Amino acid sequence: MQTKISRRSFLKGGVAAACSVAATSVPAVAKTTEKGQQLATLIDVRKCVGCEACVEACQESNVAKFPQPQKPFPKMIPNRVPVEDWSDKKDVTHRLTPYNWLFIQHATVDINGEETELNIPRRCMHCSNPPCVKLCPWGAAKQMSNGTARIDSDICLGGSKCRQVCPWKIPQRQTGTGLYLDLLPSMAGNGVMYKCDRCYNRVAAGHAPACIDACPEGVQTIGPRNEIIAKANAIANEINGYIYGEQENGGTNTIYVSPVPFEELDNAIETGQGRPHLKAVSDQMADGNNLAAAMLIAPLAGVAAAVGKLYKNVKKTEGKEIN
Amino acid sequence: MNRLPLTIAGTNPIRVIYLMTLFGLVLSGFAQMPIFKRYYIADIPGLGWLAQFYVTHLIHYLAAIIFIGISAYLLVDYLMVRRKQIRLSGSGYLRAGLLAGLLMTGIMLVIRNLNGVILPSGLIIFLDLAHLGLVMVFLFTAVTCLMLKKRWTTTR
Ligand code: SF4
Ligand code: SF4
Ligand code: SF4
Numbered sequence: 057m058q059t060k061i062s063r064r065s066f067l068k069g070g071v072a073a074a075c076s077v078a079a080t081s082v083p084a085v086a087k088t089t090e091k092g093q094q095l096a097t098l099i100d101v102r103k104c105v106g107c108e109a110c111v112e113a114c115q116e117s118n119v120a121k122f123p124q125p126q127k128p129f130p131k132m133i134p135n136r137v138p139v140e141d142w143s144d145k146k147d148v149t150h151r152l153t154p155y156n157w158l159f160i161q162h163a164t165v166d167i168n169g170e171e172t173e174l175n176i177p178r179r180c181m182h183c184s185n186p187p188c189v190k191l192c193p194w195g196a197a198k199q200m201s202n203g204t205a206r207i208d209s210d211i212c213l214g215g216s217k218c219r220q221v222c223p224w225k226i227p228q229r230q231t232g233t234g235l236y237l238d239l240l241p242s243m244a245g246n247g248v249m250y251k252c253d254r255c256y257n258r259v260a261a262g263h264a265p266a267c268i269d270a271c272p273e274g275v276q277t278i279g280p281r282n283e284i285i286a287k288a289n290a291i292a293n294e295i296n297g298y299i300y301g302e303q304e305n306g307g308t309n310t311i312y313v314s315p316v317p318f319e320e321l322d323n324a325i326e327t328g329q330g331r332p333h334l335k336a337v338s339d340q341m342a343d344g345n346n347l348a349a350a351m352l353i354a355p356l357a358g359v360a361a362a363v364g365k366l367y368k369n370v371k372k373t374e375g376k377e378i379n
Numbered sequence: 380m381n382r383l384p385l386t387i388a389g390t391n392p393i394r395v396i397y398l399m400t401l402f403g404l405v406l407s408g409f410a411q412m413p414i415f416k417r418y419y420i421a422d423i424p425g426l427g428w429l430a431q432f433y434v435t436h437l438i439h440y441l442a443a444i445i446f447i448g449i450s451a452y453l454l455v456d457y458l459m460v461r462r463k464q465i466r467l468s469g470s471g472y473l474r475a476g477l478l479a480g481l482l483m484t485g486i487m488l489v490i491r492n493l494n495g496v497i498l499p500s501g502l503i504i505f506l507d508l509a510h511l512g513l514v515m516v517f518l519f520t521a522v523t524c525l526m527l528k529k530r531w532t533t534t535r
Pocket of ligand 3 (some may be wrong): 103104105108109110111160175177270271272275276
């Protein structure tokens with residue numbers, strides 16, 4: 057049997073559920089801001105019916121942030137630099153694009169012998185130590201004190217390094233917009249990178265992100281990271297389930313809970329450009345940060361070598377004097 | 380004139396390692412910007428790693444470790460021993476100052492990269508631009524000094 061809930065069937069009565077979720081989210085957002093802790097979201101995969109109300113809400117809520125590229129695009133030098141243009145495909149919702157920061161992945165899996173369709177909302181994971189932010193050469197990608205990773209579209213030059221270093225290749229490029237047009241449009245830069253900014257302006261005003269508010273099933277919960285982790289573990293224990301995001305890339309601020317292992321989900325979902333995987337991910341910044349410890353020892357080694365040399369010279373001179 | 384102790388680094392292996400380290404730092408540093416792939420440099424056989432951001436990140440850190448170690452050695456050696464015979468020239472002070480600036484901004488960026496560290500975004504932009512600006516001025520100064528045969532130090 058295949059369990060599949062249509063979009064229409066559950067939209068009825070959804071508003072009430074959405075309101076109740078919104079009511080619980082607001083204090084959680086406020087609480088985190090007070091504590092200065094990182095804010096995390098819990099995504100309970102069991103609950104998502106794939107209605108895409110969140111996807112629609114995300115687009116509606118963030119439409120003012122979407123790119124408005126100028127055409128024709130400047131000629132690129134060299135001409136192998138790829139143009140990425142989504143401005144005529146704004147209604148694409150089956151993958152991440154500069155105009156679609158959240159989409160639903162579908163997986164058909166076996167749960168206790170029953171073929172079940174699971175729906176997985178996917179967007180930026182908001183890593184605790186985000187490589188997109190830390191490795192951006194200009195500081196255009198930023199991490200806010202509540203852990204939100206966002207790309208400043210006024211500064212981003214669209215070189216797409218953030219996408220290359222992101223373990224899930226989340227940020228998406230739109231050519232023909234942004235600061236590069238005012239610098240050397242043919243020689244450097246290629247637009248602006250876009251991704252979920254966790255509705256930072258709504259959160260700053262004390263509201264929950266639009267996708268959380270819009271969900272009729274209460275799939276997502278937002279709150280201080282330690283509380284979200286505790287909640288995720290409690291659910292996982294209760295259902296004998298699995299967690300994704302607690303350890304991935306050294307820990308993220310998006311925690312998924314699923315009744316089936318994530319390797320199984322990863323095999324069942326469609327992945328590729330704009331469609332992130334669900335594989336295990338090691339901490340991408342760890343090697344560098346381990347080397348940072350060696351940087352503390354380096355000056356001591358240098359000083360020791362210089363003192364050692366001086367000591368040897370003094371000894372030599374003393375030796376000569378005695379002779 | 381006794382020309383032997385005229386440079387801080389001297390003509391010893393330390394000078395060679397120091398120059399190689401600086402070259403490695405500059406190359407891996409510029410590789411932090413997405414330019415080597417775009418301009419075919421990473422297509423040259425053997426240079427593909429220049430377009431791998433995590434690899435160049437590690438190389439930059441490794442070169443920085445060697446740079447910091449040698450700098451500390453040269454500084455202490457200068458203060459304790461060589462200061463009696465030589466002193467930094469004007470261009471030596473300029474180059475040392477620029478390297479110190481690069482070191483300070485670099486250290487701040489290493490701290491920024493640590494888990495759990497969230498620096499203000501304005502400070503990060505300043506550090507990124509200052510680090511890049513300083514290396515440009517340093518390269519210009521170093522090449523000028525080389526052409527004009529300006530030494531780091533002079534005899535007392
Ligand atoms: S998932 Fe990717 S884009 Fe999102 S914060 Fe992590 S590294 Fe950045
Ligand atoms: S948090 Fe905001 S920006 Fe991110 S997916 Fe949800 S609605 Fe979109
Ligand atoms: S998260 Fe909620 S709103 Fe989004 S598709 Fe799933 S059920 Fe619908």
